[in-house]
Amino acid sequence: MSTSVSEVIVDTLVQAGTRRCYGIVGDTINHFTDAIRRSELDWVHVRHEEVGGLAAGGEAYMTGELAACAGTCGPGSLHFLNGIFESHRNGAPVVLIASNVDRHEEGLGFPQEVDQKRLYEQCSVFCERISHPDQARRITAQAAQAALARRGVAVVIVNGDILQESCADSLRWTVNRATPVTIPSTDELEAIAEAINGAARITLYVGIGARGARERLIAFAERIKAPIVHTTRSKEFVEPDNPYNVGMTGILGNRAGMEAVADCDLLLTLGTDFAYTQFYPDEARIIQVDIDPTRLGRRTPVEIGVVGDVGATLDALSERVAPRDSEKHLQKALNQWRRDQDDYRARGAEQDPDLIHPQQLTQVLDRLAAQDAIFTADGGSPMVWLLRHLSANGHRRFLTSLLHGTMANAYPQAIGIQQAYPDRQVIALCGDGGMTMLMGDLLTLVQERLPVKLLVFNNGSLGFVEMEQRVEGLLDAYTELKNPDFGKVAEACGLYGARVDRADRLEEALASWLAHDGPALLDVAVNRFELVMPPKIEVGQVASTALFGLKAVLNGRTDEVVDLLKNNFVK
Known part of the structure; x- marks a missing residue:
């Protein structure tokens, strides 16, 4: 029994953990949606493809699992663009199946033909075209793996006629998941510890890259008596029951967070890529820990920039950093944080x-x-x-x-x-x-x-x-x-x-x-x-x-x- 490209793509997505595909049916993806109808995958019929891209991203962001969406050629796939940009920048693992006109019409100015790759390369971690039916499982598996591993959108471009064709599907390409733990080198850890031990007013600035490290973050703040300022996206895991939390900096932030960053002599940024340079301190030494080396020093000059998982790096630093007793900088930030909260409550009352x-x-x-x-x-x-x-x-x-x-x-x-x-x-x-x-x-x-x-x-x-x-x-x-x-x-x-x-x-x-x-x-x-x-x-x-x-x-x-x-x- 022959297997179609559509069936292979759907099966690969299901094997990768996908439960839903969002979109609007029509022309070049009709065979694909028919394969979904006969599978474990659920089709969510939205009224605008942008909504489908946003919905898939919302699901994927919250679950950490793969979500999918699919668009017809030309306008159908183009309507996804803003939703895909949003989902990609949020770090949501999504696969978009972007279809195109049949192969024999490509390059001839056929109605609804669009160069999907040029559009989606700027908002994806993977963007490739299935150029032969036998590539279907391999490219779809690579897309799913890239989306999950690099936390972003992966785009598979496929012509409408290829979706109907049979394929060999002889090699069972699958998605491989890995959870490596990365820490800076010994020399880098020693340099960071030396800077922390020599500082008088330390502030921790924590971003989404620290999720999963909540308890270690609080323990480290306790050890060095540092206020924790958090980015907007890390609110949900930094804020709860955290005696060192003093809120946010930036235009959307509060005074305590802003002043804790501005008044420190050492800012330790942990898993954040906060973009607004004007809200970083003018005089303080800045140390940045991030799992992505391309982000080091991208927003403000840093004295030390290291690659590492936040939790594992804090564990390694705790062994090298001396505990401290002085709480002057911390208490100043906490007192202002209480005033900020009182002001918020007063405005609401x-x-x-x-x-x-x-x-x-x-x-x-x-x-x-x-x-x-x-x-x-x-x-x-x-x-x-x-x-x-x-x-x-x-x-x-x-x-x-x-x-x-x-x-x-x-x-x-x-x-x-x-x-x-x-x-x-x-x-x-x-x-x-x-x-x-x-x-x-x-x-x-x-x-x-x-x-x-x-x-x-x-x-x-x-x-x-x-x-x-x-x-x-x-x-x-x-x-x-x-x-x-x-x-x-x-x-x-x-x-x-x-x-x-x-x-x-x-x-x-x-x-x-x-x-x-x-x-x-x-x-x-x-x-x-x-x-x-x-x-x-x-x-x-x-x-x-x-x-x-x-x-x-x-x-x-x-x-x-x-x-x-x-x-x-x-x-």
């Missing part, structure tokens, strides 16, 4: 029955959501409220678009996460701009019977962009959104839908929304004039905002200036 602050909304959600809930957030202000006001407890998981910075990622990613975790509460914090960008896949939630909970922060604007414009002293322009009642839109699509615009009805609305047995959307009218305040306001920012105020007054927008001042600067 402000009472005005006619006005819902986004901080208040997020803090009520934090209290009502399940202890093992999984949260996603759109790029822009929703991700800020997630990072600042949702608490990590060691069971909750978080996913935002920090590296790619896309809009409309939250509920598409939640689709894939809910598929993987059908019994857990999955909550997407959506901006009104993000929701309207990919609103069609509300129907996917209904069709797939996924009980995702969508929370729309509806401020009638592209709020983060509006803030950027105002801080630069510009009049905000082209940011206003004319939105529908999203609750009614959801109801029309077959979801539970509701809207709330008063703070005194907020908790009841949230409780009903969370309790609904099925997909549900809550449209919340939040304050438009709520700036995402940086951890420390600089003179230039105040001057620029004042310049916006002057321009707004001169243009007849005095009420907006009053609201901006009242909600962000007047205490």
Whole structure:
């Protein structure tokens, strides 16, 4: 009995641990989706391929296992592009089957022909074309292995006619998984230990590369009495029950994290590739530990850069580093961290029955959501409220678009996460701009019977962009959104839908929304004039905002200036 290329690709993906493939059926992949129909693999029918790329990435990021998506030639595969970029930058192991026109039409300007390789090489760890049917299993296995080993997207390009052909499939190529442990050399460890022993004020800056090393990280901080500052993506495992955690640095961070980095004389960065050079210390010595040698010194000059797994490297350093007693630098950071938390709570506790602050909304959600809930957030202000006001407890998981910075990622990613975790509460914090960008896949939630909970922060604007414009002293322009009642839109699509615009009805609305047995959307009218305040306001920012105020007054927008001042600067 002959085996088709489609069947071989599907079987190889299943053997590699793939459980779902996301996409839209049609023309060049019809034989492929028919092979899926006859296999253990589930097909998830989305309404837009970008959603499929985001959903596959959400599933793969949370599980660490392979997810797949597949697109037809031309527009079908192209629509995946933004979702694939997001998933790749998040480190999600995904395989994309990108189909092309039949071989005899290639190079002739045939309708829908696209050079897929040139497009996807920049957002993948593997991108190859199956040029002969007998390559099907070998190339698919290589793609799966690359995606899992290098934590990124792998792309397999295949012509529609090849998917129909029979192949020999004589060699059973499989995916091999390895878990090596890497530590720096003895000389490098001794140099790092010498620097730590000679420093007075040490800060640990921890990124996603330290996942799995939580207990060793805390033990090391205890040994050298160092505050731990974490990146946005490492919130879920650094923050819970950590007596050395002082939050984040950067524009989305808090004052304690920012000052702990700025005031140290030695910054030890562990598994982070934080991109913003202006937030690194000006005078401190910097030591970087990362498993990827290409990242060493990429963001700021480092005195010592070493390749190693964070946990194993900390174990090796602990034997060489002298314990210390002085806690002055640590206590200063912890005291500021307590003040930062008090300020966050105060902003969320402000009472005005006619006005819902986004901080208040997020803090009520934090209290009502399940202890093992999984949260996603759109790029822009929703991700800020997630990072600042949702608490990590060691069971909750978080996913935002920090590296790619896309809009409309939250509920598409939640689709894939809910598929993987059908019994857990999955909550997407959506901006009104993000929701309207990919609103069609509300129907996917209904069709797939996924009980995702969508929370729309509806401020009638592209709020983060509006803030950027105002801080630069510009009049905000082209940011206003004319939105529908999203609750009614959801109801029309077959979801539970509701809207709330008063703070005194907020908790009841949230409780009903969370309790609904099925997909549900809550449209919340939040304050438009709520700036995402940086951890420390600089003179230039105040001057620029004042310049916006002057321009707004001169243009007849005095009420907006009053609201901006009242909600962000007047205490």
